[in-house]
Amino acid sequence: MTSSVDAEVRGGDFLLPSAAPVQLIDQAGRLVPGSGDGGYLLPDGARLLEAYRQLVIGRRVNDQAGALVRQGRMAVYPSSHGQEACQVAAALCLGDEDWLFPTYRDTVAVIARGVEPVGVFELLRGSWHSGYDPYEHKVATQATPLATQLLHAVGVAHAAKLKGEDTVVLALCGDGATSEGDFHEALNFAAVFHVPAVFLVQNNEYAISVPLRHQSVAPSLAHKAVGYGMPGERVDGNDVAAVLAVLGHAVERARQGGGPSLVEAHTYRMQAHTNADDATRYRSDDEVKAWLARDPLSRMQAYLSGAGLLTPEEEASIAAAAEDMARVLRDGLNAEPRLDPTELFRHVYAEQTPQLREQEALLRDELSREEA
Amino acid sequence: MTAVTEAPAATAGQQLTFAKALTTALADAMEADPRVVVFGEDVGPLGGVFRITDGLTRRFGEERCFDTPLAESGIVGMAVGMAMNGMKPVVEMQFDAFAYPAFEQVVSHVAKMRNRTKGHVSLPMVIRIPYGGGIGGVEHHCDSSEAYYAHTPGLTVLAPATVADAYAMLREAIEYPDPVVFLEPKKLYWSKDTVELDALRAPGEPRIGRAVIAREGTDATLITYGPSMPTALAAADAAAAEGRSLQVVDLRSLVPFDDETVTAAVRSTGRAVVVAEASGFASVASEIVARVQERCFHSLAAPVRRVTGFDIPFPAPKLEKYHLPGVDRILDAVDDLQWED
Incomplete structure (x- = not known):
């Protein structure tokens, strides 16, 4: 199979990430001087405005989901508050025929990709299936085991390549998942088979309670790419303009046959791992406060307002869209889910086994006696 | 089926x-x-x-x-x-x-x-x-x-x-x-x-989910699959030489499991031994025994027996013959099926 000729000829230096994470807009919302010099161009105004719109909607999704958990409407919710820029950029950098492989913390990315939002919460509200058809928007189910979905992404990309399609696959994971064996196997397979895949690691500093220094002492997570013979890049994960630019470059590279790459986005999980977690046991308020200043929404708002791209009318329209989304979620999730226990036997196999037919009959009998 | x-x-x-x-x-x-x-x-x-x-x-x-x-x-x-x-x-x-x-x-x-x-x-x-x-x-x-x-x-x-x-x-x-x-x-x-x-x-009858009668017999049924099949057939040959007719069921498909064929076979003989290489505890063989007892209890003349590997890590090459179900161990289990009662 093909391997990267470039890597053999040119050695590994070109694979190294930039010394500091790529940033195009700083935390005060100012354009970073010389930011275009590294080859990453600022996305145009319309794209940034659309990204901002999705950031605001994404933040509202996080807030609404948290409230619904507190109201007992969902079993659990892993918040991505603070990571919206990574997730919005992940959704916006792909074409319709590309694939997204999200994790359980990537709800904002899945919704930004266009998946029907109430369905996205199906598993989290305590149902038994993923709630949406992965083929409809080319979004795999949100993976709960860590890093396993990266290999599925490689397989989809490899099949696309064998079929001659120009599909690109973007696979997401967190910093903790980079310690898993499947992370290693996925990146190695992707590089060896030279498939059109991009791996985005949202480094939010913690795997539940465990800080990054206990996962890895590599110079950065992006540096791991070098060992697989693919380029690595680091980006400010709270700068949606930079994430869009870096991911856009990686996706285009993959689409042109340039092979896979790894992007590490530096971000922060502003809330606990889930509602069941207590983040005060492992990190200080001061640490969290420091990240408040780097919020992905406020910096884009400042930049767009300063550039005259965000009018008060536009802002109002975005806020209204976010409220609409929240209402859709509330209406959808406040309605009691229609759960049919006998459905549990329906999709284990394409054709039900005789044993499952027996077991379904047993449950049906129990249910009929309950009703009687 | x-x-x-x-x-x-x-x-x-x-x-x-x-x-x-x-x-x-x-x-x-x-x-x-x-x-x-x-x-x-x-x-x-x-x-x-x-x-x-x-x-x-x-x-x-x-x-x-x-x-x-x-x-x-x-x-x-x-x-x-x-x-x-x-x-x-x-x-x-x-x-x-x-x-x-x-x-x-x-x-x-x-x-x-x-x-x-x-x-x-x-x-x-x-x-x-x-x-x-x-x-x-x-x-x-x-x-x-x-x-x-x-x-x-x-x-x-x-x-x-x-x-x-x-x-x-x-x-x-x-x-x-x-x-x-x-x-x-x-x-x-x-x-x-x-x-x-x-x-x-050529397109034929599906085999997934279907067990087969690999050898007809009337006195007892050996239920087996995969590597133990030839051993079971050899045991049936040896038993025939001693005047005992053993039926052999080749499961082929562990999941889906063909209860119908297995049940009909055991009911026809009234005695059964399950033969498999894997360690017996919590094994496929155990599941088969359970299913047969549940479904054939009134047709059984003796408890269903298992002949399986021992509950040990797979032994070294020169010792594996002691671990794997062999003809003699199968015939001993058949002999135990309460023929005198």
């Missing part, structure tokens, strides 16, 4: 080894459907350590049959994605115990994808695993790992024992809409039989 008795080998047939039947099935499947791709460790130019993929890369090219990095989770995980995207991957785990690194992919994803997506995503893929002992293999090369897979809802688990089934069941597994764990008894790779390939190639 009805019991199917194997037809006698056709005179116009050809002699094939079990291994060659598998190779032929892979080649025929690849010829018939460009979506079928074969990959794993050493399956390319070498043709696999057991040569099951011999010649496939040469004939179909390295996009259809290729070597992967040495990583079993990677092989199975990549197969999941390829199956999601329209291919029919057939992957090889080099040996039974080397399949364990892929266990999370198999249990958490391969087995659950259809259910987890409410039927939207099906995974037509086959995981081929050379399995079992009897070849004097060193440690980690002789495990009987069927119970791990059979215990996992969503997997289809096959263990053919005849040359004809090796061909026909692998073809059927590749056509199957669900993921199949295809257990190939290593010690039978070199066994031979005369089969009529053209007949096997």
Whole structure:
């Protein structure tokens, strides 16, 4: 199979990430001087405005989901508050025929990709299936085991390549998942088979309670790419303009046959791992406060307002869209889910086994006696 | 479902080894459907350590049959994605115990994808695993790992024992809409039989989910599968010489399980012994015994017995004969089936 000729000829230096994470807009919302010099161009105004719109909607999704958990409407919710820029950029950098492989913390990315939002919460509200058809928007189910979905992404990309399609696959994971064996196997397979895949690691500093220094002492997570013979890049994960630019470059590279790459986005999980977690046991308020200043929404708002791209009318329209989304979620999730226990036997196999037919009959009998 | 008795080998047939039947099935499947791709460790130019993929890369090219990095989770995980995207991957785990690194992919994803997506995503893929002992293999090369897979809802688990089934069941597994764990008894790779390939190639009765009566008998039923099938048949031969008629049921398909054929067989004789290489505790053999007792209690003249491997790690080559079910141990179990009562 093909391997990267470039890597053999040119050695590994070109694979190294930039010394500091790529940033195009700083935390005060100012354009970073010389930011275009590294080859990453600022996305145009319309794209940034659309990204901002999705950031605001994404933040509202996080807030609404948290409230619904507190109201007992969902079993659990892993918040991505603070990571919206990574997730919005992940959704916006792909074409319709590309694939997204999200994790359980990537709800904002899945919704930004266009998946029907109430369905996205199906598993989290305590149902038994993923709630949406992965083929409809080319979004795999949100993976709960860590890093396993990266290999599925490689397989989809490899099949696309064998079929001659120009599909690109973007696979997401967190910093903790980079310690898993499947992370290693996925990146190695992707590089060896030279498939059109991009791996985005949202480094939010913690795997539940465990800080990054206990996962890895590599110079950065992006540096791991070098060992697989693919380029690595680091980006400010709270700068949606930079994430869009870096991911856009990686996706285009993959689409042109340039092979896979790894992007590490530096971000922060502003809330606990889930509602069941207590983040005060492992990190200080001061640490969290420091990240408040780097919020992905406020910096884009400042930049767009300063550039005259965000009018008060536009802002109002975005806020209204976010409220609409929240209402859709509330209406959808406040309605009691229609759960049919006998459905549990329906999709284990394409054709039900005789044993499952027996077991379904047993449950049906129990249910009929309950009703009687 | 009805019991199917194997037809006698056709005179116009050809002699094939079990291994060659598998190779032929892979080649025929690849010829018939460009979506079928074969990959794993050493399956390319070498043709696999057991040569099951011999010649496939040469004939179909390295996009259809290729070597992967040495990583079993990677092989199975990549197969999941390829199956999601329209291919029919057939992957090889080099040996039974080397399949364990892929266990999370198999249990958490391969087995659950259809259910987890409410039927939207099906995974037509086959995981081929050379399995079992009897070849004097060193440690980690002789495990009987069927119970791990059979215990996992969503997997289809096959263990053919005849040359004809090796061909026909692998073809059927590749056509199957669900993921199949295809257990190939290593010690039978070199066994031979005369089969009529053209007949096997023609559409026939499904074999997945169907046990067969491998030998008719009236006094007791031996229920077995995979590597223990020839041993059970040899035991039936020996018993016949002593005037006892043993029926042999070849399960072939562990999941789905053919309760109907097994139950009818045991009811017809009233006595049963389950024979399998795997350690007996919490095994497929245990499940079979439980199912037979539940369904045939009033037809049984004696408790159903098991002859299985001991509950020990698979022994060293020179000791494996003490561990594996043999003819004498099977006949001793048959002798214990309360004939005097």
